[in-house]
Amino acid sequence: MKASFDELPKNDVVDVLLTRDWPAGTLDVHGREVGSEAKSASSTGSPVSRALALTLAPRYHFAGSHPFFFEREPYINVKTGSSDPASAQSWVTRFINIAYCSNADGEKWMHALKIEPGSAMDRALLCKIPPDTGPNPYLGAPGQKRRAADLQPDWRDGAKKPKTDARGGNRDARDIKGDLDKTIYVRNLSWDAEEGAIAEYFAQAALERNQASFFGRDITVEMANAPSERQPRRPTPGVAPGGCWFCLSNEKDLHLVASIGSECFVSMDKGGLTHEHCQIVPVEHLPCFANVPESTATEMWNYIGALRRYAESKSHKLVIFERYLELLSKGGNHCHMNCVPVEADRAVLSEKIFKQAAKRLDFSWTKLEPPANAADAQAAIKSVAGDGEYYAVHLPDGCILIRSIERGEKHWMQLGREVISHLIKAPERANWQSCMEDEAKETERTTAFVEAFDSFDPMKQG
Incomplete structure (x- = not known):
């Protein structure tokens, strides 16, 4: 049949x-x-x-x-x-x-x-x-x-081309034409709603999304006739803008903080790839690891070493990724280095899987040999990216894969999470928002990590 x-x-x-x-x-x-x-x-x-x-x-x-x-x-x-x-x-x-x-x-x-x-x-x-x-x-x-009816939604409540409204007045009932997946159909509009009023209402709703995070980027929404020549204000390094997720001064999600040093801290990732996915973050609002002060970089490097030893004690290896984009509309990027413990037999594939991802996205990594200390790591990254934006992956053996991101160049925002989600055989965890927990579970996860990491924490060593 x-x-x-x-x-x-x-x-x-x-x-x-x-x-x-x-x-x-x-x-x-x-x-x-x-x-x-x-x-x-x-x-x-x-x-x-x-x-x-x-x-x-x-x-x-x-x-x-x-x-x-x-x-x-x-x-x-x-x-x-x-x-x-x-x-x-x-x-x-x-x-x-x-x-x-x-x-x-x-x-x-x-x-x-x-x-x-x-x-x-x-x-x-x-x-x-x-x-x-x-x-x-x-x-x-x-x-x-596709049928014409699918491409031309009716103007109001299924009434096709009404020539008069309830008061007998003429109305503009032009069909809306366009792709179905790019057309919004609004029902139950008042007959008193003129087309201009409708446009103003929805334009205002769109403008309220200005500087909202969308697919990992802070979008700018403004009227088409707004001045385009104005330059964004470059934030002052070290000054915390209101609303920054990573600034301790904004008191956001402090229950995720697992260790605090003099110039940086370790916080559990919100919606982590694993239960022990954490981030090393400078206390000051600084843009990236390559450009933090030497003392801050040294303290962050000490945390990296401690987290590596902790991971190895559990038959894991540490994979670290850092994405530096300026994000000027939000007051500038706040440096955060994502640290993910990966089972040792999977961690050995880190370099290979990151290079495969780069091949599919038509770019290549520059591989840096393991730096001896924080200053050498900063110098090595700057030798490739200068003071510009970059993406860096610190492999389990200490080597660094670095990619310089040119201004205006497209970049897949979730690269690190997506690659590591496949590395740990959990692709469903690539999106952090789908991994979020309530505060009670986040607190429980942080407490467990603090207790397990205690003997490795450089801030608790004599």
């Missing part, structure tokens, strides 16, 4: 879709650079696989047609043609390509999932949208047919 896609049940939840072929049109990855391998795969992707993904809207879509592992950020599904907004709301899809079995490059070829059947889930939970969700990449893809 032959059935078209449109005859498939509309209300059933497809949890997993398996296709051999990579679907065409998976490259519209929101907020992320994509390397040449994934670009090539999408350019030759299968329209049939794309059509299946678009029609079935699976919660997970697995393919296995290419020799590398690739995991796309989730994208939103919207059921079109429904008169009920609640039923039009749908879940997200996660596309994952699994590498070839037992490949020689160490690419991930097994992926474990613990899935609660979508048909048995509460709909609000099923349709919860993660913060890193992007638009549907298949809408508008070559060869994909």
Whole structure:
């Protein structure tokens, strides 16, 4: 019996879709650079696989047609043609390509999932949208047919082109045209709401998001005719701006602080990759490790050594990453070095997996030999990045991978978390917001770390 896609049940939840072929049109990855391998795969992707993904809207879509592992950020599904907004709301899809079995490059070829059947889930939970969700990449893809009704939402409450309002006056009822995944449909508008008033209302809501964090960057939202020539005020080094997450003076999440020195402190990461993921942070509002004062750098370096010894006592190795972006709109970046203990047998793959990630994103690392002390480490990083922005990874053997970030250059903000999440075989922990705990559990985690780290803490040694 032959059935078209449109005859498939509309209300059933497809949890997993398996296709051999990579679907065409998976490259519209929101907020992320994509390397040449994934670009090539999408350019030759299968329209049939794309059509299946678009029609079935699976919660997970697995393919296995290419020799590398690739995991796309989730994208939103919207059921079109429904008169009920609640039923039009749908879940997200996660596309994952699994590498070839037992490949020689160490690419991930097994992926474990613990899935609660979508048909048995509460709909609000099923349709919860993660913060890193992007638009549907298949809408508008070559060869994909869409109905005019899906592209032209009605102006008010389903009434098509009303020529008069309740008072008999003429109204501008022009159809709104555009891509479905870029169109917002607002119901129950007052008939007294002129188009200009509506635009002003939503523009003000958008302006309130100015300097909000979006995909790890502090965005700027302003009117199009606002002066563009003004230069951002460069923050004064060491001066704590209001609201900085890492400034002790702002008294945010002090229950996560595990050790305090004279010039820096150790704090548990909020939404850590592991229970012992912590950060080394200078007390003063300073931009990056390469530019902190020598005494501060020395104290931070002592903490690094202590954390390395602590990790080794538990058969782990320490992997450290630091992202330095100026973030001038927020008063400047506050240096924080992420320290993640990784099981020793996995930690040995750190350099390889970070280099594989760089290859996919079309950049390369400069590898620095293990510095003897903090001053040497600062000098080595500056030899590559100068006083500019950079990304640094301190490997378990003490070597440093460094990448200079040029002004205006795109950079994948969650690079360190994403790479290490795969290194520890927990890709679901790449997004810190999905790993957050309540304050009681955070306090319990901090207390446990303080007790375990006590004999290694350089601030408690004679």
